[in-house]
Amino acid sequence: MKKIHLVETILGIMAVDDQGNVIEKELFEKNSEEVAEKIYKLQQGEIIPELQQIAQKVKNVEEIVVEDESLAKALREMYQAKITVEKPSPIAQQIRAQIPDLAQKYNYAKSLQEYIQLTHQIATYLTRRKIRTAAEKRDQLIAQAIETIDDIDKTLNLFASRIREWYGLHFPELNKLIDEHRTYIRLVKELGLRKNYTRENLQKTGFPPERVKELEESAKTSMGANIAEEDIEPLQKFASITLKLYQLRKELEEYIDESMKETAPNIRGLVGSLLGARLISLAGSLEELARMPASTIQVLGAEKALFRALRTGARPPKHGVLFQYPAIHGSPRWQRGKIARAVAGKLAIAARIDAFSGEYMADELKAELEKRIEEIKKKYPKPPKRKKPEKVKKIKIRKKKKEKRKKKGK
């Protein structure tokens, strides 16, 4: 016979009849931290003691109105009464209009100022707690680490070219002889002045005999300036710090690999830990990556090209950072898009398992993916014949896309 509305507020829980009169109320104890905890539970759709107490106080209820499905679901398991959801409930709106007054009427707060302060405290506790939970997830650490690796790579390139230019004053020929930055920097650090490029010293650094000869020769006949020991010292110090950066980069890679084992084993198993970490960092978090459709994952990192395509009707990108997947960049151009699509599809599955359930299925996924890549390679061994893109056709494509987007309601 009776219909009540359950209204949750920072003061406590109220049962309100159809006219908007509060029939029963269960106020929270005045402890901001505890209230915050209770509100947190309510937001997760959990039943708190106050909710049970109020349900016992109100007898002969046939219908209970709440404003949240997850709460309704929890209540349905406990009560016989019909539970309905109204979003929002007009009765609850009436109560929300009176909260600051009710706070004083129920002696919960003596003044408006006290009500404001209480709300402030409760919300701050709640928010701090949520920020902490969000920060505790390991995926954010992984994203930071991979971005640091990118920063280090940029720095290393910058430093390497600086060292090459600086050292080039003394030994310009070495620039062409050694392509790899790291080896070059090691030579600068360990040998320094040209006169130290002796057979003995060079053999110690591990070069094959014919290279040793070549290096020794060009050090002798170099057209670089002669410089003093004290002039090479600062450069050697710089080189030694740069080498340490290489070491740090390697350690970060290992760290990411370890963390990915724990946080996203399926993504790691499918595409490796570095590419996986990069995808998480681009998506923002593991959960966000898991919520993305495969088509979005496919072009993560190619946003600029994607939006250009949407805007102008140019051809959309086939892959974003996924390009780093060996089977994609190692394949002929016309197969890459198809392979990228297959990889993205499996990745979407892997990300969802990692984010929401957690069992290890990467081996199966990888086997399926490899089978599919095999199929693609067999089916499209030759490049397709080039069609000349006509201008009229481009406009047609654009219109189609727009209609599609409209249908989706975006």
Next chain:
Amino acid sequence: MSVKVESHEKFENIYWAVFKDTGERKLATKNLAPGHTVYGERLIKYEGEEYRLWDPYRSKLAAAILKGIKVIPIRTGDRILYLGAATGSTSSHCSDIVGSNGMVFCVEFSPRVLRELVGVAEHRRNMIPLLEDARFPWKYRMLVPQVDVIYQDVAQPEQAKILADNAEFFLKPNGWALLAIKARSVDVTAEPSEVYKKEIETLEKRNFEIKDVVHLEPFDKAHAFLVMQYKP
């Protein structure tokens, strides 16, 4: 350098800082947390009060005022639901305007960004930080009472829908809404004016009366700012 502060000719608790030597006029609000700045804005002392300069390149509300918007419905003691508060630059100025008896409920979805706002709110009791998704107003129904104004600046599609959903939960009848529409977050492919038109249609369908629209160039590209009254 000498500065004079005078009240804005139309809007309550908003001021002009007039620089005597250059004749420049800059927006300002009275600092509710004297001695503290929020985003590196300049503080100005005048006749025993402290004012904070209000940067229109950082705050769309300031930009809208400079672009001559007709109504700013924020008054002393108002409660504001602020959706998309970010680090709290504009919301802190709202907090100045409503004063210590008003409240600004700052809803922000990104923990990283809200962390800054929690720090700002430590000195401002009328700012209430909430880590919530504005698309789901029922999630914060137990924390927010009925409000006088909703201010919305979110980078999400369906901006009009988000505003209307929140209004149904929290906005009092005849209350006001301020909306910064970022054309780019709604549909990257459409022309900005198309986007505004579509969003405005949705808003009117859902009981908003548009009172004024200004475009925020040159302070912000492809942004419009709307003032509306809610007539459910």
